[in-house]
Amino acid sequence: MSSHREMLDYFNHGCFQKLFAAIGKKYKSLGRVGGTVKLSGLSPEDRDILSGFLSRDCRDSAVLMVKLQEVDDILRQSRFNMALPDFLEVYFGCEILPNKEAARLESLKWSQFFHGLMEHARTTVTREWLAELAAGGGAGYRTVKAIYRQNEREAAELLKTCVEAMDRLVQYPGRRQRLPVFAARLTGDPHALDGDRPLGRLLFFALHHMYRLPETEYGAERKKVLFSRAGLEEDDISSNVIVAGLRARPGDPREPVFTASAAAASPLLLPLRFVEQPTGWLPGAVYVMENPAVFSAILDCAAGREQMPAMVCTSGQPSVAALKLLDRLVDAGSTIYYGGDFDPPGLEMGRRLAERYAAAFKPWFFDTAAYLQAPKGIKLTPDQAKKLAILEVPWDGHLIEAMLRVGNVVYQEVLVDRMIEDLFP
Template identity: 30%
Template sequence: MTDPEAVKRYHAPEYQRLLRAARRRLENNGGSLDGSVGVSNPDEAERNAIIGITGRHRGLGVGRASVTLRELDAVVYAGTGLTLAGLLETMNGPLADRPAEAARDLAARRQALRPAEESPLYESAEWFRTWLGVLRRNGMVGRLIARPETVGVLAQAVRVLESLEARSEGRAPVTLAGLATEVTDDPKALNHRTTLSTLVLRALAIRHGVPLPSTAEERRDLWDRYEVVVDDLASRILVLNLPAEGEGLGEWLTGAARFGTPFQVTLHQLGTFSIALRAPVVHVCENPAVLRRAAAELGPECPPLVCTEGRPSTAFHRLAAIAVRGGARLRYHGDFDWPGVDMAGAVARRHGAELWRMTAADYLAGLASAVKAGAAKADDGDAGDGEGRVALTGRPVPTPWDPALADAMREQGSPVYEEAVADSLLADLRG
């Protein structure tokens, strides 16, 4: 039978450090009475309390006074009618079972990671394994399994990534809400700031070697690479002199071409209106500065020209597919940097585009012109390094249409941006 007065005795200050040490030991070893606990540099009251428990004398100034857990348990039981564990729980609440908690945590982690480790991507894609490694190191897996509402989110992220990787080039675009519904039955599951969206975008950023997106534009760009439409009004393409057949958009394009004025086409318009394009050749550039010059210098006489304004969007791919179906041949030009030639190769593969002035000779000529322009600026007193060069950064990619191009870029180590070679592009458009 428990003696409440005897229990009160253990609330005295001389027992507190010893009982805290006992609680830690029992919580860490699953309640086993093996081993001992002690107090470092005990004061007089603590020393006498431990002597009373063990019956063994400790001299003044002892560095540590210890007692076995079995001794402490026996004395507590004899005095209070409670086991040591029972006393500790009476005084300060239930004891934790750290080994059992660790085992449950390990089992939960294994359960959470199993869909990822059993995914075909785990064996085939280094970026996927890197992503999982990041989630393990930054504590994300632990945070996911700590809350019932997020336990299954990692498995959902794996299914989203598998779905995106399975999407072949040329497949019809899907809305972000449609993709979310397909995988989770919740159209809002991939909205910005959801846990699922954060996981997937981190994986896609690793997949493409870019920083985790921090702006709406960067997020749209990552989704656009898989033709996942976040906003069909934000996905757009800039065109010049691209007359088209069809009501609505076709009429607007034809009218803009008559005046030689640039026109923005959105993915929403392309999905709303049916158009047909009959141009034999459509030139494509990456930088709007090129299209702006073409509009200013050539006006309505410029042949059909479209500008991706950076990485080709879903709207560009939709328009390019319409042009190719109408019999057009695409001629693509972009920046001579690693992202630029990567995009050029992707457009060539997807739409059968011809690479326009994107050979090693074109790159070296553009580099020479850029160096000459930089030297001229330096002579005029403009700030600069005197050579007009900046470093070529990013991950090198092959240029199968002209392998010498990648070799020359690696050797020279400098990019050539499209606006620097606009004169030669405008000459072609005039011709």
């Protein structure tokens, strides 16, 4: 042990760290003592010290070539009397395995990891998913691998719990239950299956396997739909959307609610539970915006008027409730007139809605003409310009080009006067 300490003290210099880091990498790559490493960027002091170690003049070498066999011979003949592979393990404080051997052992460890999980699986569907993951594929493989690399023990516990959840859903198909209640029964934590938690992500992919679906982008709406298919319903109160001026058909039990709201120019906050229940919507133009301040400014001007435009405010990224409402309105024959900020996030929100509603989507003060006529703007940052350059908007093929040429971000607040004039001529 003392000789090892002496050896490490002797090689405690930056030039040796560079040398043995390169040698260790070469040794793992070849799986034997062989080949040559190249060192550059060495200081005069580095070259002087390595000259003494290698017993050759390296002082004028801008690039130093060192054979692994050369270093092995030096170490064997030194007072440390140690072969290069043994030296590397002492120097780095860990076992140095050739890449092929390390990969073989890692593969064996991965298989054993899943063998233990298989013992907890009670259904064929779950065992098949685990087998696909063990084979290096299957829904959620990349997520599982990332969790495994970060903490193997935690990954085992998460997958074991996910397996239990999946088995319960397979064994009792059609049972409807609230997701937080199911999560609490499973783990004691009602938030364990939330979208931002590892277990929630794992079950999301497990359900992809259960229903043989292609792996899709992880998002709140997709998660809700998929979990609902499995009988797990999220709470339908916290997701909501602000509306004003919407109208239901005469005779619909909800019609008085919307009539009173429109008459008073007063907004309604509709939770998902309300939106998902049947309503006989009257078709028409629906003005959608993500900005609550713009929504409020329009409401200010609507008070006392006979006609109140139908409006929806998403308050940023559309919630599940907002998307569900817009789906129902479009299904009823309405047209979505959407306006947002002329910046990358605002255009991206518009793009998603345009793709979702196709011909039922119309830009509202959200095209090249509106941008160029805006009274004020703020200079684009380099990061914003970079994001714009790779963005496409389906409703106006010239908008991005105009924004990059002018070089300004335009926020919806500066257009609110023109919007009000449009709605209340």
